Amino acid sequence: MKNTWKFIQEDILACWIAATVAVCSGLAWNSLRAEPLPLTYMPKEERMQAAVERLQIADVSGPEVPNVGENAVMEVPEYVSLEEFRVMAEGDDVVVLDARPEIFHRLGRVPGAVSLPREDFEATYPQVRELLANGRPLVIYCASASCEDSALLKSALVKLGHSGISIFKGGWAEWKQAGLPEEVSR
Amino acid sequence: MTERTRVKWLERIVRWVVGGLFVMAGVLKMRDPEAFAESIISYELVSLWLVNPVAIGLPAVEVVLGGMLVMRWRGRAAAFGLGVMTLVFTLAISQGLVRGLDMDCGCFGEADLLGKSPWTALIRDIVLLVALGWLWLRDYTNHKLEHVENL
Numbered sequence: 001m002k003n004t005w006k007f008i009q010e011d012i013l014a015c016w017i018a019a020t021v022a023v024c025s026g027l028a029w030n031s032l033r034a035e036p037l038p039l040t041y042m043p044k045e046e047r048m049q050a051a052v053e054r055l056q057i058a059d060v061s062g063p064e065v066p067n068v069g070e071n072a073v074m075e076v077p078e079y080v081s082l083e084e085f086r087v088m089a090e091g092d093d094v095v096v097l098d099a100r101p102e103i104f105h106r107l108g109r110v111p112g113a114v115s116l117p118r119e120d121f122e123a124t125y126p127q128v129r130e131l132l133a134n135g136r137p138l139v140i141y142c143a144s145a146s147c148e149d150s151a152l153l154k155s156a157l158v159k160l161g162h163s164g165i166s167i168f169k170g171g172w173a174e175w176k177q178a179g180l181p182e183e184v185s186r
Numbered sequence: 187m188t189e190r191t192r193v194k195w196l197e198r199i200v201r202w203v204v205g206g207l208f209v210m211a212g213v214l215k216m217r218d219p220e221a222f223a224e225s226i227i228s229y230e231l232v233s234l235w236l237v238n239p240v241a242i243g244l245p246a247v248e249v250v251l252g253g254m255l256v257m258r259w260r261g262r263a264a265a266f267g268l269g270v271m272t273l274v275f276t277l278a279i280s281q282g283l284v285r286g287l288d289m290d291c292g293c294f295g296e297a298d299l300l301g302k303s304p305w306t307a308l309i310r311d312i313v314l315l316v317a318l319g320w321l322w323l324r325d326y327t328n329h330k331l332e333h334v335e336n337l
Binding site for chain 1: 242247264288326330
């Protein structure tokens with residue numbers, strides 16, 4: 001029994017040292033990321049709002065584009081079903097936006113979908129703005145019916161002056177479950 | 187192949203699989219700490235000021251302890267540490283299920299390749315707990331035998 005306790009004490013000490021080294025490495029790794037996670041938690045809605053405000057201040061508007069501001073595109077349904085989404089994705093009349101993190105977009109996406117990750121919105125939006133503003137309606141999807149990224153992305157885009165935005169609520173999970181084609185980055 | 191060799195090989199395989207799973211889980215979460223922070227929130231257990239430090243630190247601990255288990259460097263301590271962590275995860279998932287929370291396991295990052303359902307996560311954690319307990323006991327018995335032989 002005395003030995004058992006001694007072994008457990010040794011294990012606790014070794015784990016404590018390993019965990020301390022690991023946490024320090026984790027903090028170092030985080031600080032080296034392009035966008036480090038701050039030590040204080042901020043809800044995603046607030047993070048998105050802050051990103052939109054910074055984009056508005058930075059004025060990334062660029063050249064005048066058709067579906068931003070006064071030249072808004074036609075009204076579209078708020079949500080689309082899998083069948084409606086499939087037809088839209090197969091045609092060229094809409095821009096399909098993938099709100100999931102970029103890594104999952106690379107691993108598998110709806111063919112032709114453009115990556116606009118909710119979490120990297122501020123960095124990615126200026127790169128895709130012209131494409132989003134070419135007069136075509138936008139359809140957004142994220143991981144599954146329970147994710148909030150599509151709604152957050154739509155709200156941010158509306159605040160930046162875009163219109164004609166639908167959400168495919170079932171997301172990637174429903175698309176994949178239906179056995180529909182997918183595109184992968186090599 | 188003798189019974190002893192068979193058990194040794196089984197132990198090696200369990201060590202690789204379990205350690206590898208923790209390394210994979212840690213790496214996937216380190217790639218997307220924002221998503222892991224949201225998963226932590228969904229358990230309604232951790233104070234807001236602790237959410238991001240846990241989202242940054244915990245995956246790194248999984249990688250380091252998982253790596254130690256695979257390489258069998260302080261393997262008994264690694265099995266002990268991972269066992270304690272898995273026990274905490276199991277309790278966290280159980281309380282969420284009892285309270286009927288809409289939890290996102292977040293165990294293997296946002297993709298959660300091994301299933302997102304909390305029930306799947308609970309069963310997976312129980313299996314891991316048994317495996318880690320067995321590994322710790324094997325190492326403990328071996329060390330105890332060595333200790334007795336050295337006396």
